[in-house]
Amino acid sequence: MGFVEGLILSFAAGWINSYLYRKYLRKRNKDWIVFLAVIFLSVLWIIDSLIFFDKINMTWLNFLPWVSIPSIDPGKYFLWNSFIVFGIDFQINHQLGMEVIACFLLFSYLFWYYFGSKLGKVIHGYRTYQQGHYLIFRPVKKFIKDREKNLE
Numbered sequence: 001m002g003f004v005e006g007l008i009l010s011f012a013a014g015w016i017n018s019y020l021y022r023k024y025l026r027k028r029n030k031d032w033i034v035f036l037a038v039i040f041l042s043v044l045w046i047i048d049s050l051i052f053f054d055k056i057n058m059t060w061l062n063f064l065p066w067v068s069i070p071s072i073d074p075g076k077y078f079l080w081n082s083f084i085v086f087g088i089d090f091q092i093n094h095q096l097g098m099e100v101i102a103c104f105l106l107f108s109y110l111f112w113y114y115f116g117s118k119l120g121k122v123i124h125g126y127r128t129y130q131q132g133h134y135l136i137f138r139p140v141k142k143f144i145k146d147r148e149k150n151l152e
Contacts, residue, residue, distance in 0.1 A: 002082025003105040006044055010109040013040050014116025015123075022124045033117070041109055048106060051075040061085065076102075 014037075021033040050056045058078040061067045066087045069077055076094040078084060079102070 002079050002084070003048070003102070004082035006048055006109055007105070007112050010041070010044065010112040011116035014113040014118075015120035017113075018117045018120030019124045022121070037113060037117075041113060044109055045106060048079065052079055052102060 017033060017036050017040075020036070047056070051058060052075050054073070054075040057074060059069050059071060059074045061078070061084070062069055064085070066089075067084055068089070069084070073094050076098075077092075080092040080094065080098070081088075081090050083089075
């Protein structure tokens with residue numbers, strides 16, 4: 001996956017992690033949210049680093065008719081042209097000094113994950129008893145039934 005796809009996946013994983021934390025994990029152990037974040041971000045960083053240093057050869061994607069990854073620095077080309085698999089090729093070639101930007105983008109996965117987690121907590125609620133803003137989209141009858149169950 002490319003840098004932009006990694007940012008999107010980090011945001012989505014943070015969102016999902018906040019839901020899982022509120023719904024299932026907070027009752028048992030509060031440390032699960034940190035554990036899941038470390039595991040997900042470590043796997044994402046390792047995969048993107050292996051692609052960047054050409055340990056995972058991305059020229060295998062050339063079997064798709066719309067993909068044309070060059071044989072020189074294929075991993076870097078793939079990471080900079082994030083949506084090449086979807087048919088959108090910006091033809092960004094790796095140049096000297098782009099490693100600094102790549103490091104910044106890799107470390108920004110952490111902030112996008114955190115942002116997705118915080119926004120997810122606003123929608124899903126911070127505590128197990130909070131319903132969050134997604135309550136707007138729930139049917140009123142179901143909310144009343146849930147409230148009556150909690151009162152008993």
